[in-house]
Amino acid sequence: QSALTQPASVSGSPGQSITISCTGTSSDVGGYDYVSWYQQHPGKAPKLMIYDVSNRPSGVSHRFSGSKSGNTASLTISGLQAEDEADYYCSSYTRSSTLVVFGGGTKLTVL
Amino acid sequence: QVQLVESGGGVVQPGRSLRLSCAASQFTFSSYGMHWVRQAPGKGLEWVAVIWYDGSNKKYADSVKGRFTISRDNSDNMVFLQMKSLRAEDTAVYYCARDPGDGSWYLQHWGQGTLVTVSS
Numbered sequence: 001q002s003a004l005t006q007p008a009s010v011s012g013s014p015g016q017s018i019t020i021s022c023t024g025t026s027s028d029v030g031g032y033d034y035v036s037w038y039q040q041h042p043g044k045a046p047k048l049m050i051y052d053v054s055n056r057p058s059g060v061s062h063r064f065s066g067s068k069s070g071n072t073a074s075l076t077i078s079g080l081q082a083e084d085e086a087d088y089y090c091s092s093y094t095r096s097s098t099l100v101v102f103g104g105g106t107k108l109t110v111l
Numbered sequence: 112q113v114q115l116v117e118s119g120g121g122v123v124q125p126g127r128s129l130r131l132s133c134a135a136s137q138f139t140f141s142s143y144g145m146h147w148v149r150q151a152p153g154k155g156l157e158w159v160a161v162i163w164y165d166g167s168n169k170k171y172a173d174s175v176k177g178r179f180t181i182s183r184d185n186s187d188n189m190v191f192l193q194m195k196s197l198r199a200e201d202t203a204v205y206y207c208a209r210d211p212g213d214g215s216w217y218l219q220h221w222g223q224g225t226l227v228t229v230s231s
Contacts, residue, residue: 036217045206045224051217089156093216099170105155
């Protein structure tokens, strides 16, 4: 069982917006602004999409945005495109001895 | 362009050891913390270990504590993961990843991964 909870799957049609949630506790997501999101296409390494809750690395589309409320972080993808179909993972710093935790991942299907 | 290249994966019997390496280039290696993250076949990402930029601190996931050791050689731009007493559940693709170097906790750059299969 992952430390952070994500929905197993979400789907949307091209052009629509979707949101993926990531629920933790006050020891991780709720306690620090160190939430990040990663995109992973099949057979590829993960790619950083959002860091420190809502910051986008250079080169990542503005269609990707992040936010946080309490113990739940969210990744929103607007104007869905076929190439957005991938697995998405959230991660957070945690005050536990392990320091870093991941969510179980969410499979995004673009219909 | 930051480059991280893992090596050392392969098939190993349960109970045996294996050492993974990650060669870093195109950045000042000694200024960044380095992580190992693994992904079992068909499963999600699992954080494994981190080593501070100067090697002064190391942290591990509970699932590998006492069996895995992370280390680095800043003169050679390398980070290692020594794995002992391997179990079937350690079978995974192992990625090395670099942190942003500013005290934040995210994985800015990733290698392509190396597959470790623990099987008799």
